[in-house]
Amino acid sequence: MCLLTLVKSKGKKKNLASLQPTEYHLGLLKAKLAKYRAQLLEPSKSSAAKGEGFDVMKSGDARVALIGFPSVGKSTFLSLMTSTASEAASYEFTTLTCIPGVIEYKGANIQLLDLPGIIEGAAQGKGRGRQVIAVARTADVVIMMLDATKGEVQRALLEKELESVGIRLNKSKPNIYFKPKKGGGISFNSTVTLTQCSEKLVQPLSRQQLTSQVVPAVGQPYSVYNKIDQISMEEVDRLARRPHSVVISCGMKLNLDYLLEKLWEYLALTCIYTKKRGQRPDFTDAIILRKGASVEHVCHRIHRSLASQFKYALVWGTSTKYSPQRVGLTHMMEHEDVIQIVKK
Ligand SMILES: Nc1nc2c(ncn2[C@@H]2O[C@H](COP(=O)(O)OP(=O)(O)OP(=O)(O)O)[C@@H](O)[C@H]2O)c(=O)[nH]1
Ligand SMILES: [K+]
Numbered sequence: 001m002c003l004l005t006l007v008k009s010k011g012k013k014k015n016l017a018s019l020q021p022t023e024y025h026l027g028l029l030k031a032k033l034a035k036y037r038a039q040l041l042e043p044s045k046s047s048a049a050k051g052e053g054f055d056v057m058k059s060g061d062a063r064v065a066l067i068g069f070p071s072v073g074k075s076t077f078l079s080l081m082t083s084t085a086s087e088a089a090s091y092e093f094t095t096l097t098c099i100p101g102v103i104e105y106k107g108a109n110i111q112l113l114d115l116p117g118i119i120e121g122a123a124q125g126k127g128r129g130r131q132v133i134a135v136a137r138t139a140d141v142v143i144m145m146l147d148a149t150k151g152e153v154q155r156a157l158l159e160k161e162l163e164s165v166g167i168r169l170n171k172s173k174p175n176i177y178f179k180p181k182k183g184g185g186i187s188f189n190s191t192v193t194l195t196q197c198s199e200k201l202v203q204p205l206s207r208q209q210l211t212s213q214v215v216p217a218v219g220q221p222y223s224v225y226n227k228i229d230q231i232s233m234e235e236v237d238r239l240a241r242r243p244h245s246v247v248i249s250c251g252m253k254l255n256l257d258y259l260l261e262k263l264w265e266y267l268a269l270t271c272i273y274t275k276k277r278g279q280r281p282d283f284t285d286a287i288i289l290r291k292g293a294s295v296e297h298v299c300h301r302i303h304r305s306l307a308s309q310f311k312y313a314l315v316w317g318t319s320t321k322y323s324p325q326r327v328g329l330t331h332m333m334e335h336e337d338v339i340q341i342v343k344k
C-alpha cells in the first residue's frame with residue numbers, strides 16, 4: 001500500500017509531520033555515504049586494467065554470484081552445474097575474472113557467476129575484492145562457498161567482509177518499489193510496514209542511491225560447504241544443520257540436486273502462465289518474475305504499454321479466492337497462477 005495513501009486515509013498526518021529533523025539529516029548523510037561507497041567500489045583509473053572481465057551482461061531470469069576464499073571449489077562448481085568450463089586447479093587465484101554460466105532449472109535461466117577468490121580485507125580493496133564485491137551486489141542471491149575442511153573460520157571472515165560493505169546478510173529483500181515522478185521526486189510504494197525509512201526520507205536520494213541503499217541489491221547469501229568428502233560424518237552432520245547452509249562435494253557430485261532445490265527456494269521466483277480468451281493456458285512458456293510481483297509487473301513483461309491499456313485481468317490459481325477472479329493491476333500474483341488480460 002502506498003505510504004502516502006495510508007497516511008491520508010487513516011488520518012495519520014502526524015506520521016510524516018513528526019519525522020524528526022535528525023532523521024531527515026540522517027537521510028542526507030546516508031545519501032552521501034552511499035555516494036562514497038559507490039566510489040569505493042569503482043576500480044580507480046590506474047587499476048582499470050585489473051577490472052577487465054568483470055562487466056558481465058546480466059542475462060536470464062536471475063543472477064547468482066559465487067563468493068569465497070581461494071580454492072574452495074567455485075570454478076569446479078560452475079563447470080559442474082553449467083555448460084561453461086571454468087579452469088580449476090589446486091593453486092590459489094586460478095580464476096582472475098568473472099566467468100558466467102547458465103543453470104537451466106524449472107524453465108528458468110539462472111545466470112551463475114564464478115569469481116576470483118577473495119581474501120581478508122577485500123572490502124578495503126585487497127586483491128580483486130572491490131570488483132568481486134561490486135559484482136556480488138548485482139546478484140539476486142550470493143552463494144558463500146566455503147571449504148568444509150576449514151570449519152567455521154571462513155564463514156565468519158566472509159560474513160564480516162560482506163557486511164562491512166553493506167551487503168545485508170540473512171535478511172530478506174524488503175518489498176519496496178519506487179519510480180521517479182514526472183513532475184520530479186519519487187513515488188514510493190511498499191507492501192511491508194516500514195521501520196527504517198519513509199517517503200520523505202528517500203526524496204533527497206537519487207534513483208541510483210535508492211537502488212544501492214534503500215533497496216539492497218543482494219538478498220540472503222547462502223552458505224555452501226564444499227569438499228565434504230574430506231571431513232568426518234559428524235562434521236558433515238553438524239555443518240548441514242547450520243541455518244541457511246547446504247553441504248556438497250563437487251569432487252564426488254554429492255547433494256548437488258538438493259542445492260539446486262534450495263537455490264530455487266531462495267530465489268523465490270514466480271512462474272506465471274498466460275491464457276488467451278477461449279484458449280487453454282500456455283504452459284510451455286512461463287513468465288518468470290521475482291516474488292511479490294503484481295499484475296502490473298506481468299503486464300510490463302508482456303509489453304511496455306500493456307499496463308496503460310489494461311482494463312482488468314482474470315486470474316486462476318492460489319492468489320485468488322475463487323477461480324477465475326477479476327482483479328486489477330495491484331493484485332499480487334503467486335507461483336503458477338494463470339492470467340488472462342483484458343484490454344480497454
Ligand atoms: N576433495 C575435493 N576437492 C575439490 C572439491 N571441489 C573442488 N576441489 C578441488 O579444489 C581445488 C580448487 O578448486 P577450484 O575450483 O579451482 O577452486 P576456486 O574456488 O575456483 O579457486 P580460485 O579460482 O583459485 O579462487 C581443485 O584442486 C579442485 O579439484 C571437492 O568437492 N572435494
Ligand atoms: K584454485
Ligand SMILES: [Mg+2]
Pocket residue numbers: 074075076087088094095114115116117
Ligand atoms: Mg576459480
